[in-house]
Amino acid sequence: MTHDIYPLGLKVAGRLVVVVGGGPVAVRRVRSLVEAGARVRLVAPHTVLAESGIPVASATLEPTDGPGPAEVEWVRRDYRSGDLDGAWLVHTATGSTEIDRQVSDDAERARVFCVTAGDASVGSAWVPAVARTTLTDDAEVTVSVTAGRDPRRSRAIRDAVAAALQSGALPLRRRRPRSVTEPVETPNGRVWLVGGGPGDTGLITARGRTVLAQADVVVIDRLGPRALLHELSSDVEVIDVGKTSGNHPVPQHEINALLIQHALAGRDVVRLKGGDPYVLGRGGEELAACRAAGIEVEVVPGVTSAVSVPAAAGIPVTHRGVARGFSVLTGHDGAAEVPGGADHTLVLLMGVTHLADTAEALVTADRPADTPAAVVEDGYGARQRVTVGTLGNIAERAAAVGVRPPAVIVVGNVVRLSPAWAEQAR
Numbered sequence: 001m002t003h004d005i006y007p008l009g010l011k012v013a014g015r016l017v018v019v020v021g022g023g024p025v026a027v028r029r030v031r032s033l034v035e036a037g038a039r040v041r042l043v044a045p046h047t048v049l050a051e052s053g054i055p056v057a058s059a060t061l062e063p064t065d066g067p068g069p070a071e072v073e074w075v076r077r078d079y080r081s082g083d084l085d086g087a088w089l090v091h092t093a094t095g096s097t098e099i100d101r102q103v104s105d106d107a108e109r110a111r112v113f114c115v116t117a118g119d120a121s122v123g124s125a126w127v128p129a130v131a132r133t134t135l136t137d138d139a140e141v142t143v144s145v146t147a148g149r150d151p152r153r154s155r156a157i158r159d160a161v162a163a164a165l166q167s168g169a170l171p172l173r174r175r176r177p178r179s180v181t182e183p184v185e186t187p188n189g190r191v192w193l194v195g196g197g198p199g200d201t202g203l204i205t206a207r208g209r210t211v212l213a214q215a216d217v218v219v220i221d222r223l224g225p226r227a228l229l230h231e232l233s234s235d236v237e238v239i240d241v242g243k244t245s246g247n248h249p250v251p252q253h254e255i256n257a258l259l260i261q262h263a264l265a266g267r268d269v270v271r272l273k274g275g276d277p278y279v280l281g282r283g284g285e286e287l288a289a290c291r292a293a294g295i296e297v298e299v300v301p302g303v304t305s306a307v308s309v310p311a312a313a314g315i316p317v318t319h320r321g322v323a324r325g326f327s328v329l330t331g332h333d334g335a336a337e338v339p340g341g342a343d344h345t346l347v348l349l350m351g352v353t354h355l356a357d358t359a360e361a362l363v364t365a366d367r368p369a370d371t372p373a374a375v376v377e378d379g380y381g382a383r384q385r386v387t388v389g390t391l392g393n394i395a396e397r398a399a400a401v402g403v404r405p406p407a408v409i410v411v412g413n414v415v416r417l418s419p420a421w422a423e424q425a426r
Contacts, residue, residue, distance in 0.1 A: 030072060092114065193283045198275060330351065368391075369391050
């Protein structure tokens with residue numbers, strides 16, 4: 001099967017490109033060329049360059065030696081043969097079939113490739129629909145789409161590819177060693193502290209998916225979105241450092257050392273955590289340790305379970321006329337010292353083990369024993385369950401149904417908004 005297009009990327013930086021025409025299509029071409037570093041000569045009696053915000057380096061009636069890199073020289077008249085002298089590439093978008101044909105013919109005689117916006121069949125080159133993304137190693141992925149001279153179809157395919165690039169659904173990991181022009185010493189890798197959300201794979205951010213798709217090593221918590229691990233290449237090293245209540249097989253200082261060790265070996269490391277790495281997730285300690293070792297770190301925020309898991313149970317942490325604020329704390333540290341009554345929501349993480357003691361300590365004059373409380377287990381997970389009660393009986397009810405971690409505890413009048421509360425009332 002033969003093809004009438006030979007796909008090719010052009011490096012136009014510092015090279016003269018002529019654009020004929022001054023309307024919106026031509027100006028879009030000018031913008032792209034300027035961004036690519038080309039020297040651009042625009043030939044047109046009138047143009048909307050000023051409205052587009054693209055600066056004009058010079059305006060003449062005859063071509064000069066050419067503009068500088070990433071500059072625009074405007075030749076303020078109709079096109080003439082000879083305007084293509086010295087050009088590496090030509091774009092014509094005048095709206096006139098006759099003029100576009102003349103430009104194309106002149107380009108053919110000069111052996112210069114020509115893109116014609118009005119009639120693609122006249123030109124010798126085509127502009128594809130382009131999707132770009134910059135990866136974690138600063139490399140740029142560029143995907144160009146041509147679809148049988150159907151620009152709308154090209155753009156639709158381009159948009160689908162761009163979405164897949166942003167979501168991390170495509171294989172984005174570096175496959176070749178770094179260029180021989182880089183320093184001989186092995187450059188450090190980087191570390192990403194990624195919040196994976198409350199566990200459902202659809203609730204990790206697009207940025208989180210993108211960096212995960214480029215990781216050489218993934219260090220994962222017990223509550224991270226583990227289903228995403230099945231999408232990784234078989235040669236990605238996965239290190240499980242999950243903790244349960246009272247069982248920390250990999251202490252925090254060893255987790256910090258793992259991140260540093262692999263990054264110093266030139267690997268890109270994703271520390272995949274549940275929720276958000278900065279909400280009771282010790283992400284700040286990992287950030288400080290990596291920076292002290294000279295490792296570049298980026299924090300990718302996540303959807304914190306402190307807000308999302310109550311929402312999964314129909315409990316807003318704030319609600320007009322019910323609660324104007326909320327506090328998030330661990331269920332085993334300082335709960336009794338939190339001020340506020342039932343109109344200030346308390347969200348307790350890691351609190352199942354000490355629930356009875358915590359509930360008793362939370363009872364105050366402003367927060368009586370009949371203050372509503374809820375325990376939401378495995379938010380967004382397969383065994384999600386909501387147990388509701390009051391501070392006076394929530395521990396007894398949780399024990400009766402066998403509540404177990406992971407679970408989020410919510411205390412305050414907002415619990416009354418939950419469907420589970422309404423069901424209990426019935």
